[in-house]
Amino acid sequence: MPPNSTSLQTTRDEPVLTVKDVYKTYTLNKGQTLKAVDGISFSVMSGEVLGLVGESGCGKSTLGRCLLRLHDVTSGQIIFEGQDITHLPERTLRPLRQRMQMVFQDSYASLNPRRRIGDLLAEPLKVHGTVNGERRSASAITQRLAELMELVSLPRAALARYPHEFSGGQRQRINIARALALSPRLIVADEPVSALDVSVQAQIVNLFADLQKQLGLTYVFIAHDLAVVRQISTRVAVMYLGAIVELGETDNVLHHSVHPYTIALTQAVPRPVVGTPQHAPLRGEIPSPVHKPSGCRFHTRCPAAQARCAHDAPQLRPIAPNHEVACHYPVLSHN
Amino acid sequence: MTQPSDTRPFSAGPWTSALRSLLRNHSALASVAVLAFIILASLCAPFYAHHIAHTNPFLSDVAGTIMLNGQETDIMQPNDNPLHLGLSPIGPTWQATYFLGADSQGRDIMARLLYGGRNSLLISFSAAVLCLIMSGIVGITAGFFGGITDIILCRLMDIMWAVPVYLFAISLSIVTITSGLQIGPFVIEADNLLIPIVIIALVYVPYAARPVRGRVIALRQAEFVTAAKCLGVPRWRIILHDILPNVSTTLVVMGPLLMAMALLAESALSFLSIGVQAPAASWGTIILDGEGLIYTRPMVAIAPGMAIVAVVLALNILGDGLRDALDVRDTSRRE
Numbered sequence: 221m222p223p224n225s226t227s228l229q230t231t232r233d234e235p236v237l238t239v240k241d242v243y244k245t246y247t248l249n250k251g252q253t254l255k256a257v258d259g260i261s262f263s264v265m266s267g268e269v270l271g272l273v274g275e276s277g278c279g280k281s282t283l284g285r286c287l288l289r290l291h292d293v294t295s296g297q298i299i300f301e302g303q304d305i306t307h308l309p310e311r312t313l314r315p316l317r318q319r320m321q322m323v324f325q326d327s328y329a330s331l332n333p334r335r336r337i338g339d340l341l342a343e344p345l346k347v348h349g350t351v352n353g354e355r356r357s358a359s360a361i362t363q364r365l366a367e368l369m370e371l372v373s374l375p376r377a378a379l380a381r382y383p384h385e386f387s388g389g390q391r392q393r394i395n396i397a398r399a400l401a402l403s404p405r406l407i408v409a410d411e412p413v414s415a416l417d418v419s420v421q422a423q424i425v426n427l428f429a430d431l432q433k434q435l436g437l438t439y440v441f442i443a444h445d446l447a448v449v450r451q452i453s454t455r456v457a458v459m460y461l462g463a464i465v466e467l468g469e470t471d472n473v474l475h476h477s478v479h480p481y482t483i484a485l486t487q488a489v490p491r492p493v494v495g496t497p498q499h500a501p502l503r504g505e506i507p508s509p510v511h512k513p514s515g516c517r518f519h520t521r522c523p524a525a526q527a528r529c530a531h532d533a534p535q536l537r538p539i540a541p542n543h544e545v546a547c548h549y550p551v552l553s554h555n
Numbered sequence: 556m557t558q559p560s561d562t563r564p565f566s567a568g569p570w571t572s573a574l575r576s577l578l579r580n581h582s583a584l585a586s587v588a589v590l591a592f593i594i595l596a597s598l599c600a601p602f603y604a605h606h607i608a609h610t611n612p613f614l615s616d617v618a619g620t621i622m623l624n625g626q627e628t629d630i631m632q633p634n635d636n637p638l639h640l641g642l643s644p645i646g647p648t649w650q651a652t653y654f655l656g657a658d659s660q661g662r663d664i665m666a667r668l669l670y671g672g673r674n675s676l677l678i679s680f681s682a683a684v685l686c687l688i689m690s691g692i693v694g695i696t697a698g699f700f701g702g703i704t705d706i707i708l709c710r711l712m713d714i715m716w717a718v719p720v721y722l723f724a725i726s727l728s729i730v731t732i733t734s735g736l737q738i739g740p741f742v743i744e745a746d747n748l749l750i751p752i753v754i755i756a757l758v759y760v761p762y763a764a765r766p767v768r769g770r771v772i773a774l775r776q777a778e779f780v781t782a783a784k785c786l787g788v789p790r791w792r793i794i795l796h797d798i799l800p801n802v803s804t805t806l807v808v809m810g811p812l813l814m815a816m817a818l819l820a821e822s823a824l825s826f827l828s829i830g831v832q833a834p835a836a837s838w839g840t841i842i843l844d845g846e847g848l849i850y851t852r853p854m855v856a857i858a859p860g861m862a863i864v865a866v867v868l869a870l871n872i873l874g875d876g877l878r879d880a881l882d883v884r885d886t887s888r889r890e
Contacts, residue, residue: 288785317787329778334569334800343796344786381566398786 234302235263236406236438237287237320242296244279244286254510256282257293258462258517261536264406269432269439271453271470273446273485275506279462280442281325284410287440288322289313300406318348321399325411327391331383337394338379341365344401368397372427389420396427400435408440413448425451446489450474455542458482461509461517464536468543478539478550480522516548524549569804569881576880583876586869593866597672604666607651612667613834615660621645621652630661634851643851655858658844668858671836676866678751678830678837679818685756686763686813687806693760694767695802699775699794705768712761720758724820727754728829746832751824755817762816763809770805774798804881811874815867822863838863 244257256279264270274280285291287298289305298306300320305313324330331340345361356364369376372393383391392412399407409428413421429452432439443449449456449470456473458466458481466479477483484502504521507513513520519529528548536546567575577583596603604612619630630653631642644657655664697708715723728751735745743749774780774797783793824830825839833840838859845856 285781290781290785314787314789317785322782322785324778324782326778330782332779332783332797332801335796336568343783343788347786347788347792382568385566395782398782402786 234266235299236266236268236301237440238263238297238299239287240297240299242283242286242298243294244282244291245294248510252510255462255512256509257286258512260296260459260462260464262457262464262467264438264440266405266438267432267436268455269441269453271449271456272440272442272459273444273449273456274459275444277506277509278459279509280444280459281410283459284322284408284440284442287408288317288320290322315348318344318402319404320406320408321402321404323392323395323399323407323409323412325415327388327395327415328383330395331391333383335382336379337381337383338365340383340394341368341379341398341401344398348402364401368401371400371431372397387420388416389424392416392424393427396424396431400431403435404437406438406440408442410442411444412441414444421445421448428452446474446486458485461507461512463517464546465518466543466545466547467536468540472540472543476543478543478545478552479518479547480524480551481518483551484523516546518547524551573804573877573880573882577876580876580879582872583880586872586876589865589869590873593672593862593869594676597669597676600666600669600673603669604663608654608663608666609652610663610666612662612670612836615662616657617642617661619661621648623648623650630657643848644855646852647854655854656852658841658852658855659848660844664841664855664858667836667841668838668862671831671838671841671859672862674748674831674835674837675818675821675825675839675863678748678755678821679814681748681752682755682759682817682821683810683814685752686759686817687810689756689760690763690767690809691799691802691806694764695771695794695798697764698768698771699790699798701772701775708764709768712764715758716761720762721820721823724754724758724824725827725829727757728824728827732829732832746835748831751821751830755820755824758820759813759816763806763813766809767802767805770802771798774801808874808878808881811870811877815870815874818863818866818870822859 240261242257242260243255246254246256248254258279260283262270272280272283282291286293289298289308293306296306297304300316303316305316308316331337342361342365345356345364349356351360365379366376369378374390374393374397378386378390378394383394386394395412412428413424416424425448428439428441431437432452439452441449441452453470455468456466456470457464458473458479460481466473466477466482473482474486477486481502488502502521507517507520513530515531515533516522516525516529517533519525522529526549532548534546534548536544539545539550539552604610610616617631620627621630622628628645630645632645634641634643644659644661645653646656648654648656653663653665655668658664658667693708693712697705718726731743731750731754732745735747736743736750780793780797783797788796821830821837822839822842825837826843828840828843831837831840841859842856845852845854845859848855
């Protein structure tokens with residue numbers, strides 16, 4: 221499907237999604253608490269793709285699920301299209317769910333193995349059965365299913381098959397089709413390509429990019445692969461231990477990184493050029509989110525840490541237009 | 556995207572492929588044949604009694620005679636001990652009349668065996684089905700809703716579990732068999748088959764509901780259930796369309812094994828004369844009739860015993876076959 225360049229003139233003034241100071245805490249036994257999401261705020265504008273990167277266990281998937289109220293947040297606010305949805309009961313939330321959808325990482329686990337693709341894709345259409353007060357007819361559903369198959373470039377015959385008959389990439393297309401069924405405005409994609417072969421990853425990322433342009437979608441795109449994020453994102457947020465350490469336009473964050481953690485991440489990407497100097501990798505392991513370091517959460521591994529970092533937690537602050545960082549001593553000379 | 560190699564318009568559903576694999580399993584097919592034979596024979600009980608054996612298996616006939624090898628022979632014959640004390644019923648004649656001999660009331664064992672089979676099979680089948688329905692409801696409710704619902708249901712089942720199955724069934728039977736049951740305007744007579752059916756179904760609920768609950772807890776956390784929530788699918792619809800089809804295999808596999816256990820329980824209760832009530836027969840009551848004749852006419856007890864063994868064995872083999880065919884552990888699900 222060629223990207224339709226004329227249809228994309230979406231307004232950028234009103235955020236589709238605003239997250240204010242969100243915490244998600246799990247209580248473990250022995251009275252310990254795990255702060256999976258530790259005070260996160262950001263907004264996603266209409267038509268924008270926010271890439272969310274970080275190591276495994278940094279809380280990015282938990283955050284993604286909190287955004288769509290699949291988990292309830294411990295505190296903070298989630299505002300979708302100007303409406304606070306943080307504490308909406310499921311019944312009130314249901315109509316809004318048509319406008320915000322999710323694509324999951326495991327393409328097999330997210331499709332019920334005992335239902336045909338057509339049945340799976342028709343489910344959201346049947347649940348949200350009324351359009352402008354009129355019931356969706358059976359023929360309207362059939363027609364919509366055909367449109368969806370075309371959008372994700374799958375043959376219509378796929379509708380009569382079961383999930384296990386498809387490859388990982390094809391199943392991810394089915395998942396995307398299901399997320400698109402109700403014409404949402406926002407899609408949270410939770411590592412949608414990390415379980416796929418590299419060759420297939422590119423196809424699926426391209427599909428995401430094409431659909432975004434064609435349908436004017438807004439994405440929160442969660443990934444741990446910087447190359448994937450660089451390809452699709454307009455803005456990038458880098459997460460470390462449940463908090464955003466650097467946030468800004470893709471080029472700023474990935475090519476002019478100022479946070480020592482982001483720099484370490486970008487330098488860890490292997491470069492296929494002979495003679496590229498090797499940078500010292502980060503020392504140590506990511507600390508346990510149960511026992512977070514005091515002060516700046518990165519100071520235990522930071523090459524630029526100073527005495528202040530051990531007790532004084534830095535806040536996210538603007539350092540340049542469209543570029544924010546949570547660090548007392550950002551590396552400004554880099555690049 | 557390439558189309559899956561096979562071009563049939565509809566691919567085989569999970570039930571169709573399970574049936575195909577069951578049809579390739581010879582021991583399962585043999586057990587189905589044995590069961591079909593026994594069930595058919597039991598269904599033919601009135602035909603056998605009226606047109607082949609020419610007896611009424613519910614009336615005692617201690618003074619009667621039959622023609623055997625051209626001689627008139629007493630049904631109750633003097634014992635062959637030195638003093639010729641007491642009478643024994645006629646042994647197996649291996650002819651149409653009294654094929655397997657008579658019991659101490661002079662009734663045809665073969666005819667009673669067929670009539671008894673009707674009751675035994677009907678009770679064990681109905682009890683198994685009823686038990687599966689109840690366990691399905693209890694297991695899905697406890698597993699899906701969790702929390703306080705789960706705790707209450709599990710504790711109730713623990714209480715039932717603490718009492719040995721047979722002891723529990725015996726106590727319930729003794730209460731109901733003396734007075735029948737009165738539920739509001741409905742009176743169930745003491746000799747109604749519903750009583751053993753309900754009792755046997757009830758005592759096995761904890762055994763069948765527990766695996767269902769475990770499976771549902773696993774399914775509740777499955778990503779496709781999260782995906783359904785994300786689409787705004789109401790909970791009852793998730794239970795019906797996503798949980799139930801995946802639990803149904805567990806239920807179907809348990810079916811034959813439950814029926815085997817129910818048959819044994821029914822026979823035990825009837826043997827203790829608190830199951831099927833005279834003059835009706837079941838395999839358990841015939842064994843009881845044969846108990847006093849075990850030295851002189853062992854066939855009276857052996858014949859129903861063999862029938863029970865055959866059915867229980869066949870059901871177990873069928874259950875194994877079903878488990879393999881339905882692939883409950885889903886080992887082959889990923890490519």
